Amino acid sequence: MNDVQGNSSEPSVMRIGVLGCGNVGAALVDLVRTQADTVEQRTGIRLEVARVAVRNMSAPRDVEIDDGILTRDASAVVNDASIDLVVEAIGGIEPARGLILDALKNGKPVITANKELLANCGAELYAAAELAERDLLFEAAVAGGIPIMRALRESLHGEPITRVIGIINGTTNFILTKMTDAVLAGGAGDYAATLAEAQALGYAERDPTADVEGYDAGAKAAIIATVAFGVKVVAGDVYHEGISRVSGAEISIADRLGYCIKLLGIIEREPESGDVSVRVHPTMVPKQHPLASVRDSYNAVFVEGGFVGSLMFFGRGAGGAPTASAVFGDVVDAAINLRRGTHGSLGDLHEARVLAIDETSAEYLLSLDVADQPGVLHAVTGVFASHNVSIRAAEQEGNGPDARLVFITHSAQEAAVQATVRELGTLDVVRNVGGLIRVIGD
Known part of the structure; x- marks a missing residue:
């Protein structure tokens, strides 16, 4: 990294190491390439993808990568002294956890979209980042391109938040939207048939369990609870119940009574005891509530605070491009902070009683x-x-x-x-x- 000194017109060159080049990693590489000039004009920092670690160097990719950048050795990337910051786009717990810890020990800020890792090992990683005085940013881990993490970490850091509720899984929202449309049109609203349609259209995985049974939303809810309330919450603390048992008959009843059914993550804190509850389950939402109008694969997060009242964040919650956009925003923030010698912090995370x-x-x-x-x-x-x-x-x-x-x-x-x-x-x-x-x- 070349620091900007005084009024020098020379930009700081920030060399990025990317771990993984799937949908998100490839979209990020392309985004860095196309937005480098704009970022340099606004910040004086020139972003450059210097290394990309992949499992299979000969696999076809959605982005062209120059010779000499690809490597199979992810460890070499995080230990390369010429790499200024690291983007983890591998997923899963290991080796991602170890690579992130090594990068932080080496003084490199880390950006990740790995909700599974953060929901299970977040406290360890946040502490390591604090010890290293480097950023660990993860906007894309929850709700894709929606900037809810930055809002909770920064804009609402001093707000006495009482509840966060949200549609934080696009697959289930798509399925419930289609089931509801079918019921209102006089059809059965059959779950199995709608799931098959979602799989055919690419909205649901071949094995949809993580989405439809609430595990994916549960991991995101754990991260939200940690950031919103400053407490240690892991995925195992979250009660989750999926949509596979929601019937067309229940959707019809809800509609007649003035509700629609959504899979919600609900994160609450008791004002007096400080106890926290974190749960994911199908929920009847009044039709006049802003979340009721969120359709198809879109996500939305509704934040309630003692002073700010109610805020809603809405947008695409998944997909390579929206997720890469959120990762890229974190990259720019981390680069600016690194040049200034500062870093973001979640503060001290406290133990809290999580209600059953x-x-x-x-x-x-x-x-x-x-x-x-x-x-x-x-x-x-x-x-x-x-x-x-x-x-x-x-x-x-x-x-x-x-x-x-x-x-x-x-x-x-x-x-x-x-x-x-x-x-x-x-x-x-x-x-x-x-x-x-x-x-x-x-």
């Missing part, structure tokens, strides 16, 4: 297929009352063998609601207990 799902509270939608006979409603509502679960709204659908009771509760503790569901399933008059879907307010 049984300890959380929400409103709930529950549907029951029941016998259409006298005394059924009394028997059912008696079970709710015995567990101290208050009913906010109730209605009956159909008659005879098609009779169904639909309830929305007032806010109640999860443990009490689950006990209610278990007891309802033992009643002779209840033929089937439908899915339990949590509800958020306006």
Whole structure:
């Protein structure tokens, strides 16, 4: 790195080592090439991709890379004294973790989009960055091109944030959007058929488990909780429930009651105790809520604070180009900070009690297929009352063998609601207990 001294017109040349050249890595290399002049004009720093570590040097790529830049030796890149900063785009836990730690020890800022790594080993990596007095930036790890990490780390650093809720997985949002459209058009809204469509269009992986069962969103929720509240939260702390059991019938009920169903990450802190809850699950969202209008593969994050009120961040949450854009923004920030001898910091991360799902509270939608006979409603509502679960709204659908009771509760503790569901399933008059879907307010 050549520092700018005084009024010299010579730019600082910042040499970048990129680990991995898949969709994100290739898009980043192209972005550095096309935006180098603009960045130099604005900052006086000339960005240059100096080394790119890959597993297979002969594999076809979406970007042309000059001779001598490609290497199979990722360790050599992070230990190369001529490399100023490192971009990790390998993914997974190892060897990414070790490479990032080595880069930081060598005084190199690191930029990563590796949500799995940060959600499991983040505290160790943040501490290493603090010790090295170098940046560890990860805007692209959560919600792709949406600048939510920078907002939480910087703009809202002093804000008493109470809750962050968001659509942070584009695959599930696409599937639920298509299921809802089908139901509203008079179709079945079949989950399996919609998933197959999403896979055919490239919105879902061949093995969609990480997305549709909430693991991907859970990792992102852990990172958000850590940054928003300054506490240590890992992926294993997050309750996750996916969309594979959401039915067209539930979507229809939600629509009739003025809601739509979204897979949300919900991150909350109790103002008095400081306890944190982090969970991912299908949620009924009022149609007037801004998140209800977020369709297809788009993501959105809704932040609620004591002074700022409510803010929403919206955009493409995945894909090589949006993710590379977020990585590139971090590269520019890290380069500027390195030249100035400064670095960003999350501060000290504290231990916090993360509530189990049984300890959380929400409103709930529950549907029951029941016998259409006298005394059924009394028997059912008696079970709710015995567990101290208050009913906010109730209605009956159909008659005879098609009779169904639909309830929305007032806010109640999860443990009490689950006990209610278990007891309802033992009643002779209840033929089937439908899915339990949590509800958020306006």
